[in-house]
Amino acid sequence: MRIAFNRSAKLAGAGAAVALALALGACSGGSPGAGGETSGGAVAEVGVTADTIRLAASQTLSGPGAASCAPSTDAAQLYFDKVNDEGGVDGRKIDFEVLDDGYDPQRALANVRGFIDSKFAMVGACGSATAAAIYRTLSDAGMPFLFPTNGVAEVVKPASPGILQLLPLYEDQTASMVRYGFEEFGSGSIFVVVNPLGEYESAISRAREVAESGGGSFVDSAVAQLGTTDYTPIALQIKEADPDFVVMSMGGSDSAKFVNALVDQNALPRSAVLGTSASVAGSFLSSYNTAASDKVYFGSAIQLPPSAENECTQLLAGGDFANDPIALIGCASAQAIVEAIRQTPELTRANLLATIESWDEEDISPGIFAPVSFSATDHIGLKTLYVVQPQGTEFGVIAECPYSEDENADASCTPAG
Amino acid sequence: MGLYISAAISGIAVGLLYGMIGFAIVMLYKSTGVANFAQGTLATLGAFVAWALVTDAGLPLLAAIPIALIASGMFGVIVYFVVIRPRASAGNLNITVRTLGLSLLLLAVMEWRWGALAPYRYPTIVQGDGIQIASVVLPAQTLLIAGVAAVIMVLLWALFRYTRAGLSFRALAEQPDTARLLGLRATRLSAATWGLSAILGTIVGVLLAPSAFLAPSMMESYLLFTFTGIVLGGLTSLPGALLGSVIVGIVSNVAIVAFSLEAGVLVVFAILLIVMAVRPQGLLGKQEAVRL
Amino acid sequence: MTIAQDGPATTGRGLEIENLVVGYGKAIVLHGLSLRVAPGEIVGVAGPNGAGKSTLLKVISGLLPRTADRMTFDGVPLKRDPVAVVGRGVVHVPEGRRMFANLTVEENLKVGAIGGRVRDYRAARERVLALLPTIVPMLGRKAGLLSGGQQQQVAVARGLIANPSLLMVDELSLGLSPSAVASISASTVATCRELGTGLLWVDQNITILAKHCDRLVLLRDGVAEPVDMSDRDALGSVYF
Known part of the structure; x- marks a missing residue:
């Protein structure tokens, strides 16, 4: 996150001072x-x-x-x-x-x-x-x-x-979010941008699998170091590739920089920018260009507000x-x-x-976490991914998606009531 | 091809920004022989001071910035007297390490004071759509940065080239002992240089914060590019700092669209190592005079 | 200060040093040296390597700590601060010329003038260049590219442009050909006499000192001894 x-x-920071600090x-x-x-x-x-x-x-x-x-x-x-x-x-x-x-x-x-x-x-x-x-x-x-x-x-x-x-792991989140995007806007082409968090290759490959099996296509992907100073080149690439969706798994500040670069370069995708819970952070809210709000959808582990x-x-x-x-x-x-x-x-x-x-649909923190389930072989508790959009200075839930590590799960998302 | 041209143009824009950070480092290095690793945190501190004046004291941004500039100039002078001047004869390596320590200290202070809620949205000085060249859009703030970089470079260049203070800075940098023996007020000049470089830092911080987002560690990821740019340009040359930084910006952005985002950083590291090995004086720098 | 700006002093008492003691740690270099340079006087200080000649000049310039019963210029004590000493009109041309190699000759002269608080650089420059015309063709060149003799000439000019009352020159002859030594010595001394500037000149080359100076002292065992300049034989044997 x-x-x-x-x-x-x-x-990964480059400054010598940082290295010494560490x-x-x-x-x-x-x-x-x-x-x-x-x-x-x-x-x-x-x-x-x-x-x-x-x-x-x-x-x-x-x-x-x-x-x-x-x-x-x-x-x-x-x-x-x-x-x-x-x-x-x-x-x-x-x-x-x-x-x-x-x-x-x-x-x-x-x-x-x-x-x-x-x-x-x-x-x-x-x-x-x-x-x-x-x-x-x-x-x-x-x-x-x-x-x-x-x-x-x-x-x-x-x-x-x-x-x-x-x-949920980021790789499962990117898969879920692509599924959500296709349900909402119809299948299309995806361009994936990630920071190296957890296992980012699988975050890209899972998004690709879901896109291709869902009737869409995979255009390209890019890996950006955290704290990348200038996302303009990647925005230009996206502008040229002209995908229907941008899928991202990036830190809060980097998400905001990237989204802002997309806005500046008129490179927002036709349908949506789909992100993981990594972007769901105060640092995104405080810095993103609100011109992008309508197109941004993030997976969130918690209900927001x-x-x-x-x-x-x-x-x-x-x-x-x-x-x-x-x-x-x-x-x-x-x-x-x-x-x-x-x-x-x-x-x-x-x-x-x-x-x-032994927890099965256990409501451990009602109104923040969805009910959680574990088993001896399943050690990831949440089975629901909330889809949130930035709305001014907070996030708001607009849908709930069943999330599962099972690749074939295809139950559909439900809009938030 | 169009994509590469656009990437190159965006590289020029970001390179100018790297170059502006580089100016302050080069100026201090030229006149005191010290590579100031605290330049980044000084810039961030200046941006925070301006920001605090806007949000806490309710001043308009254009009033807050001049106050922040004056305050940072005074702070630079204080830094010189408190951190740099005591036992100044300890050698440039010692002083350089002190600047690293100062950087960590300032970072800790900013984390303590402002870190909990960082990053902050920072107001831009100018708004507007900017202009489009090839397929790249240059926002108004980017154009402002380019303009300010050009003006600062000309002013600094004229300062070093044509003024008595600038000449004194250069003499002091080259032979501090002789300069003192001839009656130059070394202490006063060094303090002024630190004040000036802190002011330059604040200008950079204020211009950068809207796109980098104001946070205590805001400048860290820029410093690799900046140091590569000024090493490429020659550590002692102001036009070199700008030229080197623009080259770094272009090469890294073109490498990103040609290969991958990671390639951008790799190429920059490669440039840094190759320049240091093959042409340590950089493109426009002067070979160090041999001292007997 | 005002003396330095308005022209060399023709009155006053010049440099007076009594019982000067200087050491580097435990090694005492000068043991109670006394020396006097009257206004406009040209005094040579000879002595073998390591006798403390450079140390003496550095002490006067305020670069080194010392104790002395008296260390005054025109009756006022000299501070241990090079900036203040230059301000009093005492300027030091260091051993080895110490050019600012990346600066042009003109810029080197300007630095000398800035350090000496010269208000009217143009006038000071004209005055010095008129007396040292060999520098004029070099003004636009980088000082680091000049020959040793040319650099020495510029170093003297850079000192004189501050309008000092007393110029102190360290090892003017070091590393120069005999002909260069002869011409630079002659022009330096002539210029000082013309401007009325006192000259305290330390050098290993006692012959050249004897040729130009009003008075000669020998630095030996940490004290200054007068040398009888009329006694040619004594001059030749002073080091032995």
């Missing part, structure tokens, strides 16, 4: 948390005592990407605080420790090693690269990794024990990141974690995972 991108952008950042490693005391209560499990449940996250808190990443764990912390204020979960308070990894996979791994023997579970945070670096260690240790923001398929496909995510009834909506309202989809995802994910803990009678790691794997 936007989180992942912004950080990769910094890594090098320096990488040197000031965080120290692992204090050793946990697994004491006797009703259960004996790492990070769980009679009155405390210890959770942890490794998050990008330093470096230029911190600003976009931090809201997800900040929002989760707000939610845990609220739960604690209301008496905790079955009398246990949630202790949530967040260590900085500076979006460095090695530091993330070091943080995780410090957590394995003292914390009950890892809360997902920013980033495909860090998630890919730590998931095997967590899975081997049997430590739950709940709901990372990740675009790397191998982390969840095939399902690794203990690693569960809510958000969120339901006013939802605790997270209320919790974040008026704060710094009230309208930030990243913060909403962080808070709603925390809601899901708390719900899973509540539903687990004997709180052990294995039981917690069993609870989540």
